[in-house]
Amino acid sequence: MENVQTPAVFKRIDYRPPSYWVEHVELIFELLPDGTEVTAILKFRKNQSEQVCAWLLNGEELELLEISVNNKELHASEYKLTKNGLSLFSPPDQGELKTRVRIHPEKNTRLEGLYLSKGNYFTQCEAEGFRRITFFPDRPDVMARYTVTLRANQITHPILLSNGNLIAQRDLANNWHEATWEDPFPKPCYLFALVAGQLVCQECTHELNSGKQALLQIWVEQPNLDKTAHAMQSLIKSIIWDENTFGLSLDLDRFMIVAVDDFNMGAMENKGLNIFNSKFVLANPSTATDIDYDNIQSVVAHEYFHNWTGNRVTCRSWFELSLKEGLTVFRDQVFSAEMMAEGLSNLAAESARAVKRIEDVKVLRALQFPEDAGPMSHPIRPDSYLEINNFYTVTVYEKGAEVIRMLHTLLGPSKFRQGMDIYFQRHDGQAVTCDDFINAMENALQKEKPEANLMQFRRWYSQSGTPIVAAHGMYDETKAQFHLTLSQHCPTTADQTEKAPLHIPIAVGLIDSAGKDIPLQLAGEAQAQGCTRILSLQESAQTFVFENVHEAPLPSLLRNFSAPVILQANLSDKDDAFLLAHDSDGFNRWEASQRLYTRLIVAALQYGDLQAAELQISLQNLIQAITPVIEAEHLSPAYRALLLTLPSEATLAEQLNTPVDPLGIARIRQALKTYIAHTFQNTAIRLLSNRVFDTRYQFTQADSGLRSLHNLMLSWLCDCGQFNQAVEQFQRADNMTDQAASLTALVHSHAPEAEDCLKQFEQRWEQHSLVMDKWLTIQSTQPSKALAPTLHKIRSLFSHTAFSIRNPNKVRALITAFCMNNPTGFHALDGSGYEFWSEKVIELDSINPQIAARLARAMDRWTRFTPRRQSQITAALQLVRAHTSLSSDVREVVEKALATHPIQK
Numbered sequence: 001m002e003n004v005q006t007p008a009v010f011k012r013i014d015y016r017p018p019s020y021w022v023e024h025v026e027l028i029f030e031l032l033p034d035g036t037e038v039t040a041i042l043k044f045r046k047n048q049s050e051q052v053c054a055w056l057l058n059g060e061e062l063e064l065l066e067i068s069v070n071n072k073e074l075h076a077s078e079y080k081l082t083k084n085g086l087s088l089f090s091p092p093d094q095g096e097l098k099t100r101v102r103i104h105p106e107k108n109t110r111l112e113g114l115y116l117s118k119g120n121y122f123t124q125c126e127a128e129g130f131r132r133i134t135f136f137p138d139r140p141d142v143m144a145r146y147t148v149t150l151r152a153n154q155i156t157h158p159i160l161l162s163n164g165n166l167i168a169q170r171d172l173a174n175n176w177h178e179a180t181w182e183d184p185f186p187k188p189c190y191l192f193a194l195v196a197g198q199l200v201c202q203e204c205t206h207e208l209n210s211g212k213q214a215l216l217q218i219w220v221e222q223p224n225l226d227k228t229a230h231a232m233q234s235l236i237k238s239i240i241w242d243e244n245t246f247g248l249s250l251d252l253d254r255f256m257i258v259a260v261d262d263f264n265m266g267a268m269e270n271k272g273l274n275i276f277n278s279k280f281v282l283a284n285p286s287t288a289t290d291i292d293y294d295n296i297q298s299v300v301a302h303e304y305f306h307n308w309t310g311n312r313v314t315c316r317s318w319f320e321l322s323l324k325e326g327l328t329v330f331r332d333q334v335f336s337a338e339m340m341a342e343g344l345s346n347l348a349a350e351s352a353r354a355v356k357r358i359e360d361v362k363v364l365r366a367l368q369f370p371e372d373a374g375p376m377s378h379p380i381r382p383d384s385y386l387e388i389n390n391f392y393t394v395t396v397y398e399k400g401a402e403v404i405r406m407l408h409t410l411l412g413p414s415k416f417r418q419g420m421d422i423y424f425q426r427h428d429g430q431a432v433t434c435d436d437f438i439n440a441m442e443n444a445l446q447k448e449k450p451e452a453n454l455m456q457f458r459r460w461y462s463q464s465g466t467p468i469v470a471a472h473g474m475y476d477e478t479k480a481q482f483h484l485t486l487s488q489h490c491p492t493t494a495d496q497t498e499k500a501p502l503h504i505p506i507a508v509g510l511i512d513s514a515g516k517d518i519p520l521q522l523a524g525e526a527q528a529q530g531c532t533r534i535l536s537l538q539e540s541a542q543t544f545v546f547e548n549v550h551e552a553p554l555p556s557l558l559r560n561f562s563a564p565v566i567l568q569a570n571l572s573d574k575d576d577a578f579l580l581a582h583d584s585d586g587f588n589r590w591e592a593s594q595r596l597y598t599r600l601i602v603a604a605l606q607y608g609d610l611q612a613a614e615l616q617i618s619l620q621n622l623i624q625a626i627t628p629v630i631e632a633e634h635l636s637p638a639y640r641a642l643l644l645t646l647p648s649e650a651t652l653a654e655q656l657n658t659p660v661d662p663l664g665i666a667r668i669r670q671a672l673k674t675y676i677a678h679t680f681q682n683t684a685i686r687l688l689s690n691r692v693f694d695t696r697y698q699f700t701q702a703d704s705g706l707r708s709l710h711n712l713m714l715s716w717l718c719d720c721g722q723f724n725q726a727v728e729q730f731q732r733a734d735n736m737t738d739q740a741a742s743l744t745a746l747v748h749s750h751a752p753e754a755e756d757c758l759k760q761f762e763q764r765w766e767q768h769s770l771v772m773d774k775w776l777t778i779q780s781t782q783p784s785k786a787l788a789p790t791l792h793k794i795r796s797l798f799s800h801t802a803f804s805i806r807n808p809n810k811v812r813a814l815i816t817a818f819c820m821n822n823p824t825g826f827h828a829l830d831g832s833g834y835e836f837w838s839e840k841v842i843e844l845d846s847i848n849p850q851i852a853a854r855l856a857r858a859m860d861r862w863t864r865f866t867p868r869r870q871s872q873i874t875a876a877l878q879l880v881r882a883h884t885s886l887s888s889d890v891r892e893v894v895e896k897a898l899a900t901h902p903i904q905k
Contacts, residue, residue, distance in 0.1 A: 058131035120197025193270030269306030285697035326400020354586025419444035515582030638705030677716035849887035
C-alpha cells in the first residue's frame with residue numbers, strides 16, 4: 001500500500017472571512033471541441049479586516065494560459081501554481097485580475113464543473129465545482145455579480161444559456177455565435193450555471209401578484225418536449241404558493257429549468273437557471289409513475305424555493321449547509337402536502353396530508369436514524385469535515401427539515417412567518433449562519449413573549465444522534481387527573497460522547513374509551529384548550545398534569561411526528577389496535593399499525609418462525625386489527641395502502657438489540673406479508689375487480705391513491721401464487737404506474753411469466769432511458785433465491801445497452817439499488833454481495849468519486865450484523881481502503897466505517 005497523505009480536516013471554529021472580496025465577475029467561454037478556454041476578469045478589493053500577504057484562489061485541473069492584474073502581465077515570481085490553486089503574492093488593495101485557462105469538459109467524468117453530456121455542455125458547481133472552471137475563491141461567502149459571454153458553434157450548439165437576463169446576442173464568423181447574460185443579483189460561485197447545446201423548450205408567461213410578467217422555460221432534448229407539461233405546472237404552482245404563503249416573489253425576468261441525463265444529484269438551484277436530473281423533469285403517463293409525478297412536483301418546488309432560501313440569502317460556509325437545505329426541504333414538504341390536499345374535502349385533505357407526512361418520516365427512519373447511529377454521524381451543522389461532498393446527507397436535509405418543522409410547531413404559523421420576514425429583511429443579499437436564522441425566529445417569538453428564547457433549542461444544530469423519549473402515564477381517579485411523565489436521553493454517537501437535554505415539542509392527545517379525543521386542560525389553566533397540545537420537554541424528565549379527565553385515557557403521543565425522536569411508550573397490542581381504529585391523528589393511526597407489525601416480526605425472529613405456536617394469538621390479533629382497514633371507504637385508498645404496508649427491512653433492523661441477520665428479517669417479513677395476503681386473498685380479488693383499464697390516466701390524489709391500493713393487492717395475489725391478474729394488468733395498462741407495478745410483482749415473486757414480461761417491457765421501452773432505469777431496478781431488487789441469485793443477473797446486465805457505468809442514474813438503478821435495497825442478494829451468506837460492493841466502489845471511484853462515496857455508505861451499519869458478516873464486510877472495507885489513489889470522498893467513508901466498533905457478541 002502506498003503512503004497515503006492524511007487529508008486536511010476543515011473545522012467550523014476556524015472560519016475566517018475571505019482576504020479579498022470579489023465584486024464583479026466577467027466570464028468569457030470559448031466552447032471549443034478539444035478544450036474550452038475560459039477568460040475570467042475579477043474586480044476585487046481587499047478585506048481590510050484581514051491581515052494577508054497573499055491571495056489564494058482555488059483551481060483544479062486548469063491549464064493557465066494568461067494572467068494579469070490591472071492589465072499588467074504577471075511575472076512567474078509574482079504568483080505560484082499548485083495542484084489545488086493559485087497564490088498571488090502582494091496583490092494591490094483593489095483592481096482587476098484577469099486569467100485565461102484551458103479546461104477539458106469532454107474528459108470530465110466526475111460531472112463537477114463544466115462537462116459534456118450527449119454533446120451538450122452543462123455545469124455543476126455546488127459544492128466545489130467552480131474551481132474546475134477557473135481560478136476563484138471558491139467559497140459561498142464570496143458573492144459577486146456576474147456577466148457571462150458564451151461563444152460556440154451555432155450549428156452544434158445553437159442554445160447558449162447562463163444565469164439571469166439575456167442582454168445581448170450576435171452572430172460571429174465561421175458559423176459561430178455568442179450570447180451575453182447578466183445576473184442582477186450577487187451570488188456565490190456555486191450558483192453559477194452554463195448550458196450550451198441542441199435543446200428545445202416549452203415556455204409560457206406567468207403573471208406575478210405584482211402584475212409583472214415572468215417568462216418560464218423548460219429546456220430539454222427534442223424527443224422529450226412532450227414530457228414537460230407536469231414540470232411546468234409544478235413550477236407555476238410553486239411560484240404561486242411561495243408568493244401567497246411567504247410573500248416571496250420571483251425576482252427575475254425569466255426562470256429556466258434544463259434537463260440533463262448525466263447528473264450527480266437530483267437538481268441544482270443555480271440562480272434563474274436550474275439544472276435538473278432529467279428523471280425529475282420528464283413525465284407523461286406512459287413513461288412516468290405516480291411516484292415520478294410526485295417527485296417532480298417536489299423537486300421543482302424545492303429548487304424554485306431555493307431562489308430565496310439559499311440564493312438571495314445563502315450560507316456563510318458549507319458548515320451552514322442546513323441553513324438552506326433543511327429550511328427548503330421543510331418548505332417543499334409543506335408545499336407538497338398542500339398540493340396533495342388541493343381540492344379535497346376537509347376529511348380527505350387531512351388524510352392526504354397524513355400520507356405525505358408518513359412518507360417523509362419513512363425516509364427519515366430508514367435512512368437518517370441509521371446515519372445518526374452510524375460512523376458518519378454528525379449534527380445538522382457539523383463542526384468538521386474532510387470532504388464536503390460527503391455532507392450532503394439525510395441528516396443535513398431531512399433532519400434539518402425536522403428541526404425547522406419543530407420551530408414552526410413551537411412558534412405557530414403566524415410567528416414563524418414573522419420570523420421569516422425578519423430573516424429576509426435583515427439578510428437579503430448576504431451569506432449568513434444558522435444562528436442568524438434562529439435569531440430571527442427568536443425575535444418574532446419575543447414580540448409576544450419578551451422573556452422567551454430559543455437558547456436550548458439551538459442544541460439541535462450542534463448535537464448529533466436521535467433522542468429517545470420515554471413516556472409513562474398514571475391516572476388519578478380521585479382527582480380526575482392524568483399524569484404524563486416524559487423523559488429524554490440521547491445515546492453516544494460516533495462523533496460525540498457528551499449529550500445535553502434538548503428542547504423537544506411533543507404533540508399529545510388523550511383518547512377516551514369510546515375512541516373520542518378528550519379536551520385537554522393542563523394544571524393551572526382555567527379551561528381546556530383543544531384536543532392536541534404541544535408539550536415542551538426541556539429537562540431530562542418532566543411530568544405534565546391534565547385535569548378534568550373523567551376516565552383512564554389512552555395517550556396518543558408524538559402526533560404528526562412532532563419531533564425526530566424514538567418514542568418508548570410501553571403500548572400493548574390491544575392499545576395499538578385501539579389507536580389504529582380510533583386515533584384522530586392520521587400519522588399515529590399509521591404508527592400504531594407499524595408497531596403491531598414490528599412487534600410480531602421481532603418476536604418471530606426470536607422464535608425463528610412466524611408459525612411458532614407462541615405467536616398465533618398475536619398473529620390473529622393483528623389480522624383482527626387490520627381487517628377493518630382494507631375496505632374502510634372513509635379512509636383514502638393511499639392511506640389504506642400505507643396502513644397495510646409492512647415496515648422495510650432497514651427499519652426493522654434498527655429495532656433489534658441483537659446482531660442483525662438481514663436474511664432472517666427478509667424471510668420473516670415476507671412470511672408475514674404472504675400470510676396477510678392469503679388471509680385477504682378474496683378481498684384483494686374483489687378490490688381488483690373494480691379496476692377500469694379504459695379510463696384516461698390522471699395524476700390526482702384520488703386516482704394515484706387507488707392505484708397504490710390496487711397494486712398492493714396485486715402484489716398480495718402474486719405472493720399467493722396467483723399471477724393472472726398481474727399479467728393481465730401488465731398487458732392492458734396504459735400508464736407506467738400500473739405497468740411497472742405489475743412487472744415488479746411478477747419479477748419479485750419469481751413468477752413463471754416474469755422473464756417474458758421483462759422481454760416485452762425491454763422491447764417496448766428500449767429507446768427510453770429513464771424507463772429502462774426502472775427495468776434495471778426491478779431486476780436488481782429481485783429477492784435472491786439459491787438457484788436464481790440476483791447478482792448473476794446484475795453482472796449480465798453490465799453489457800446491456802441500457803447500462804453505463806459513467807451515468808449516475810444507471811449506477812443508482814442497477815448497482816446502488818442492489819446494495820441498498822436488496823437484502824437477500826447483497827447479504828448473501830457467501831459474501832459475494834460484499835465482494836461486488838468493493839469491486840464497484842473501486843471502479844466508480846476512478847470515474848466519479850461522489851457516486852462511489854454514496855455507494856460506499858451501504859456499509860455504514862456493518863457493525864450491527866452477525867459476526868460472520870462482520871468478518872466478510874471488514875475484508876471488503878479493507879480491500880477498498882488499500883486501493884491506491886483512493887479519493888478523499890471514499891476514503892473518509894471507509895475510514896470512518898472501519899473505525900467503528902462491532903456490537904457485543
